[in-house]
Amino acid sequence: MTARLDTEVRYLKGVGPQIAERLAKKSILTIGDLLFHLPYRYLDRRQLSSMNQLTPGKDRTIVAEIITCGPAFIGRQRKKIFEIVLSDGTGRISAKWFHFPHYFISQYHKKMWVLLSGEASVYNREIQFIHPEVQILDADEAPFTEAPGIIPLYPLTEGIGQRTIRRILLAALEMSGDLVIDTLPESLRKKNRLLPLNEALHQIHNPEASLELQALNDCKTEGHRRLIFEEFFFVELGLALKRRGIKKEKGISFKVEGKLFDSFLSNLPFTLTAAQKKVLCEISKDMEAPQPMNRLVQGDVGSGKTVVSFAAAAIAIQNGAQVAIMAPTELLAEQHYLTAERLFTSIKLEPALLTGSTPKDERAVLLKRISRGDVPLLFGTHALLEEEVRFQKLGFIVIDEQHRFGVMQRALLKNKGGSPWPPCGQQGRPNGVLPDILVMTATPIPRTLAMTLYGDLDVSIIDELPAGRQPIETRVVAERDREKVYLVLEKTIARGEQGFIVYPLVEESEKLDLKDATQMAERLRERFPEIAIGLLHGRLSGDEKEAVMRDFKNKKISLLVATTVIEVGIDIPNATLMVIEHAERFGLAQLHQLRGRIGRGEKASRCLLMVGGARSEEGRRRLAVMEKTQDGFKIAEEDLAIRGPGEFLGTRQSGLPDFHLANLVRDLPILNVAREEAFSLIDKDPELRLPEHKLLKKGLATLAGWWQGKLELASVA
Ligand code: ADP
Numbered sequence: 001m002t003a004r005l006d007t008e009v010r011y012l013k014g015v016g017p018q019i020a021e022r023l024a025k026k027s028i029l030t031i032g033d034l035l036f037h038l039p040y041r042y043l044d045r046r047q048l049s050s051m052n053q054l055t056p057g058k059d060r061t062i063v064a065e066i067i068t069c070g071p072a073f074i075g076r077q078r079k080k081i082f083e084i085v086l087s088d089g090t091g092r093i094s095a096k097w098f099h100f101p102h103y104f105i106s107q108y109h110k111k112m113w114v115l116l117s118g119e120a121s122v123y124n125r126e127i128q129f130i131h132p133e134v135q136i137l138d139a140d141e142a143p144f145t146e147a148p149g150i151i152p153l154y155p156l157t158e159g160i161g162q163r164t165i166r167r168i169l170l171a172a173l174e175m176s177g178d179l180v181i182d183t184l185p186e187s188l189r190k191k192n193r194l195l196p197l198n199e200a201l202h203q204i205h206n207p208e209a210s211l212e213l214q215a216l217n218d219c220k221t222e223g224h225r226r227l228i229f230e231e232f233f234f235v236e237l238g239l240a241l242k243r244r245g246i247k248k249e250k251g252i253s254f255k256v257e258g259k260l261f262d263s264f265l266s267n268l269p270f271t272l273t274a275a276q277k278k279v280l281c282e283i284s285k286d287m288e289a290p291q292p293m294n295r296l297v298q299g300d301v302g303s304g305k306t307v308v309s310f311a312a313a314a315i316a317i318q319n320g321a322q323v324a325i326m327a328p329t330e331l332l333a334e335q336h337y338l339t340a341e342r343l344f345t346s347i348k349l350e351p352a353l354l355t356g357s358t359p360k361d362e363r364a365v366l367l368k369r370i371s372r373g374d375v376p377l378l379f380g381t382h383a384l385l386e387e388e389v390r391f392q393k394l395g396f397i398v399i400d401e402q403h404r405f406g407v408m409q410r411a412l413l414k415n416k417g418g419s420p421w422p423p424c425g426q427q428g429r430p431n432g433v434l435p436d437i438l439v440m441t442a443t444p445i446p447r448t449l450a451m452t453l454y455g456d457l458d459v460s461i462i463d464e465l466p467a468g469r470q471p472i473e474t475r476v477v478a479e480r481d482r483e484k485v486y487l488v489l490e491k492t493i494a495r496g497e498q499g500f501i502v503y504p505l506v507e508e509s510e511k512l513d514l515k516d517a518t519q520m521a522e523r524l525r526e527r528f529p530e531i532a533i534g535l536l537h538g539r540l541s542g543d544e545k546e547a548v549m550r551d552f553k554n555k556k557i558s559l560l561v562a563t564t565v566i567e568v569g570i571d572i573p574n575a576t577l578m579v580i581e582h583a584e585r586f587g588l589a590q591l592h593q594l595r596g597r598i599g600r601g602e603k604a605s606r607c608l609l610m611v612g613g614a615r616s617e618e619g620r621r622r623l624a625v626m627e628k629t630q631d632g633f634k635i636a637e638e639d640l641a642i643r644g645p646g647e648f649l650g651t652r653q654s655g656l657p658d659f660h661l662a663n664l665v666r667d668l669p670i671l672n673v674a675r676e677e678a679f680s681l682i683d684k685d686p687e688l689r690l691p692e693h694k695l696l697k698k699g700l701a702t703l704a705g706w707w708q709g710k711l712e713l714a715s716v717a
């Protein structure tokens with residue numbers, strides 16, 4: 001019988017009803033599903049040692065049965081360790097853990113077969129493993145009777161042993177043979193030296209002994225590259241199609257030259273950096289074009305994104321459009337509003353502010369003015385998204401610190417044709433004309449990654465800080481040196497500069513034993529009666545926050561005790577000291593953002609990271625990174641390395657499919673190529689009409705399922 005990819009697994013040799021049922025539980029229904037059930041790791045049986053031949057050294061691997069296991073106490077201090085004693089019939093060896101998670105106790109049992117790998121060392125003239133990697137083996141694969149070689153290990157499926165699943169897969173490979181349809185066009189494959197799908201699958205499920213184990217385990221073989229490329233390629237193909245759709249949308253052709261834009265630039269208290277100019281130029285080209293702009297501006301904290309967005313706003317306003325600028329916190333919206341007041345007054349333009357705490361009557365009046373088109377420049381928070389906010393002619397939208405908006409903001413971008421962005425309806429958006437959108441973020445990630453994660457956005461990068469910025473000296477300080485910190489604090493304020501002290505929580509929590517901002521502000525006021533100390537946290541009303549920020553900006557307050565409400569955007573160039581309490585509790589991105597509140601002027605700044613309790617290994621690494629560098633791109637890289645891509649990027653939120661194999665960070669170079677190829681293919685054949693592209697629609701259709709129609713691929717497939 002010949003099989004097709006959609007042939008059910010039960011037709012395979014060795015798959016009875018029972019196994020078919022168990023596979024079905026893992027959503028493995030067809031031969032195709034089975035072939036894409038990929039090994040998560042490979043085991044090297046080429047170098048398996050038996051205990052009587054084991055020599056001390058790195059990368060030793062044994063397969064053995066557990067004789068005893070459990071916690072043990074050693075030394076005079078009766079330190080608790082975890083010990084496993086194993087035998088493989090040729091000898092006995094023990095493995096020890098000086099730190100171990102609690103689940104170890106229930107995880108390992110007598111008579112269990114395990115694969116152990118790590119460094120074999122000698123202690124008391126016996127060989128032992130310290131903190132080795134352990135793999136629990138199924139009863140049916142130990143002791144090993146198979147021929148030596150590289151053995152793939154599959155994610156466990158209840159009731160199906162490794163050996164069984166391997167056997168089934170080999171049968172599937174054999175049966176499917178040449179029938180594995182290659183959806184990638186041959187020319188594309190040739191050009192990028194990609195293996196045919198069939199060969200790639202063979203390499204992955206049944207690797208030859210000549211392959212590097214490391215390459216297999218790191219997904220770096222040619223077989224892996226082929227599958228990873230394919231996964232990326234179809235995502236990018238979808239994006240390219242989507243992008244084509246956007247290019248057809250109707251936008252506004254703004255005229256860039258004009259009085260407002262010119263005088264805004266000439267009235268600036270500084271000259272733009274080359275990077276700011278470059279990005280502004282990219283933006284204005286988009287604004288001139290008849291299609292709507294969808295652009296992301298990435299720039300490290302303090303790189304001066306705000307002023308760039310204001311200049312772009314001036315372009316829209318001089319063309320008679322209304323502009324909305326949205327920020328994630330009231331504090332930031334308020335600050336932008338104040339900055340705009342400052343930068344725009346000389347050119348007689350009055351901005352407005354709308355947040356959740358705008359008083360009711362004021363809000364009613366404002367809403368009316370917005371709907372009449374009397375408000376050219378509106379700042380606000382999520383409050384701008386509310387139903388009642390209607391513009392007369394909204395032409396340009398800025399979303400600052402977009403990473404803080406998450407899913408909602410993305411939905412907003414995707415549905416910008418209608419709600420939830422205030423639909424300007426008949427009056428505001430004649431003939432379905434869409435406004436230009438600019439989103440800004442200080443969370444830097446590589447360009448292709450950004451373009452993929454943010455789908456249909458073009459990306460600009462401000463990769464330079466304004467001249468004259470001093471590096472921020474960053475130090476980790478232990479609790480016992482608190483007095484030294486206070487000394488620095490007093491000196492800073494005596495020089496007429498200002499400082500922040502940041503706390504993780506607003507109110508004392510007995511459990512966490514954190515110093516609460518409110519309490520600390522009180523204590524500091526007692527201790528330093530001569531210093532004007534302000535307090536800022538999320539529980540204050542909008543008016544109260546506003547008052548505190550104004551006082552800080554006007555230097556009526558010299559020291560601001562705050563929670564993380566000041567994390568994003570706050571811009572006080574005279575602030576030169578940042579003390580972060582319990583710094584070990586903050587993530588890297590957050591620490592970087594917080595530190596970004598200082599070093600914004602020409603004076604030297606200091607960031608002191610206070611650490612209270614115990615630090616985890618990870619916490620230690622984070623703080624070391626902060627001491628070492630100030631570069632947001634480097635910090636993002638380290639963050640990626642420490643946290644792993646899943647948590648860092650939150651792909652689940654980004655609307656990307658769960659890749660089988662591809663890893664957005666590890667495989668970035670492959671993503672770059674796949675994107676380029678996909679976009680150039682759609683350029684040449686936008687409707688996928690060429691015969692050699694027929695199969696691509698099929699590949700896209702699978703993806704449409706993954707994305708649940710997010711990219712509206714149905715229309716092309
Ligand atoms: P971010 O990119 O973090 O949002 P901001 O837009 O808040 O940065 O700018 C940081 C500070 O740098 C602000 O005080 C701003 O006025 C100032 N600034 C922006 N551009 C320049 C420039 N070209 N030269 C000097 N200072 C600048």
Ligand code: MG
Pocket residue numbers: 305306400569
């Ligand atoms: Mg900003």
